[in-house]
Amino acid sequence: MGAGLQARRRGPVLLQSPDAELVVISAAHLEQARHLAVRLGCEAAEGWELVVGRDDLDAVIVATPPHLHAAISLAALKNGLHVLCEKPLARSLDEAQAMVAEAKAAGRVLKCGFNHRHHPAVQQARKWFSEGRIGEPVFVRARYGIGGRPGYEQEWRADPEIVSGGQLMEQGIHAVDLARWFLGEFSQATAFVETRFWNIGPLEDNAFALYRTPGGAVASIHSSLTQWKNLFSFELYGSDGYVAVEGLGGGYGTERAIFGKRDFVAPFAEEIVEFRGEDRSWQEEWKEFVSAVQERRAPLGTALDGLEAMRLVFAAYESAKAGRTVEI
Numbered sequence: 574m575g576a577g578l579q580a581r582r583r584g585p586v587l588l589q590s591p592d593a594e595l596v597v598i599s600a601a602h603l604e605q606a607r608h609l610a611v612r613l614g615c616e617a618a619e620g621w622e623l624v625v626g627r628d629d630l631d632a633v634i635v636a637t638p639p640h641l642h643a644a645i646s647l648a649a650l651k652n653g654l655h656v657l658c659e660k661p662l663a664r665s666l667d668e669a670q671a672m673v674a675e676a677k678a679a680g681r682v683l684k685c686g687f688n689h690r691h692h693p694a695v696q697q698a699r700k701w702f703s704e705g706r707i708g709e710p711v712f713v714r715a716r717y718g719i720g721g722r723p724g725y726e727q728e729w730r731a732d733p734e735i736v737s738g739g740q741l742m743e744q745g746i747h748a749v750d751l752a753r754w755f756l757g758e759f760s761q762a763t764a765f766v767e768t769r770f771w772n773i774g775p776l777e778d779n780a781f782a783l784y785r786t787p788g789g790a791v792a793s794i795h796s797s798l799t800q801w802k803n804l805f806s807f808e809l810y811g812s813d814g815y816v817a818v819e820g821l822g823g824g825y826g827t828e829r830a831i832f833g834k835r836d837f838v839a840p841f842a843e844e845i846v847e848f849r850g851e852d853r854s855w856q857e858e859w860k861e862f863v864s865a866v867q868e869r870r871a872p873l874g875t876a877l878d879g880l881e882a883m884r885l886v887f888a889a890y891e892s893a894k895a896g897r898t899v900e901i
Contacts, residue, residue, distance in 0.1 A: 595614075633656055718795070719797075726771055823852065
C-alpha cells in the first residue's frame with residue numbers, strides 16, 4: 574500500500590525473497606501505482622479499500638503516510654492478513670492501541686517498520702551488549718539528523734493533518750526505539766522541541782529529549798532537520814565499557830560498530846567492525862517478518878514496540894509544552 578519512497582525501498586526486496594510473491598501495488602493515484610508496478614512486474618491498483626479485501630493475499634506492507642496506517646492495517650487484519658506497517662505505527666495512541674488489539678484478536682503478525690534494528694552494526698552492538706561485555710547500562714547518547722530539502726514545508730511530512738509530530742516522530746523515533754530496546758522502559762521524559770529554520774510549525778525541526786528509566790539510566794536523543802551533513806550516532810555506555818554505532822551507509826557514512834572496555838591505565842583500544850555495501854536492513858527486516866509469520870511468533874520490532882515508541886515521543890512533546898519533566 575503506497576508507491577512512494579518507502580515502497581521503492583521495500584518493493585524490490587520482495588523480488589529477492591524466495592518466500593514471497595509481490596502481487597499488487599496500490600496508491601491514491603493509479604498512475605503512481607502503475608509507474609512502480611511496471612518496474613516491479615506486478616498489478617497496480619487505485620486506493621486500498623478493495624485491495625485489503627482480496628482473497629489472494631497473505632500480507633500487506635503499509636507504506637503510506639501515517640494518517641492511513643490505522644485504517645489500512647485494521648481492515649487488513651480483520652481480513653486475516655499479516656501486516657508490516659511503516660513507522661510511526663499510527664497518528665495517535667488510540668489508533669496504535671486499536672491496531673495492537675486487533676492483531677491479537679485476529680492472531681496475525683503486526684510488525685512496526687523499525688528497520689534500524691536490523692542494521693548489521695546495530696545487531697553487532699546488541700550482541701556485544703547481550704553478552705554482558707559492557708556491564709550494566711549507564712546512559713545512551715543518540716544523534717540523528719538530516720538537512721531537509723527545499724520545499725520540505727510543502728510535503729505531507731510537514732502537514733499536521735497527516736502526521737502527528739515533526740522530526741522526532743518522523744526520524745528520531747528510530748533512535749527512541751533503539752534506546753528503549755537497549756535500556757528498557759522509561760518512566761520520565763524531559764524535552765525541548767524547536768522550530769528554528771524550516772517553516773513547518775507547529776511541527777518541530779529539532780527535538781532534544783531526555784528519558785530516564787526507573788533505575789536511573791538516561792537516554793539523550795537529539796533529532797534534527799537542520800543537520801546539514803547527515804549524521805547517525807548511537808552510543809551506549811555501561812559500567813565496564815561502551816558500544817557505539819556510527820553511520821548507516823550511503824549519505825550517513827560507512828556503517829561501523831565499535832566496542833571499547835573501561836580501563837584506567839592501559840592504552841585506549843577499540844574493536845571496530847565496518848559494514849560496507851548496500852543497506853541490507855530492508856532485506857533483513859523482511860526476512861524477520863516472514864519468519865515470524867511462518868513460526869507463529871512475535872517479530873523483532875512488534876506493534877507494541879511501535880506503540881511504546883510513540884508514547885515516548887508524545888511524552889517529549891508534553892514535556893516541552895508544559896516546561897517540566899513528565900511521568901510516563
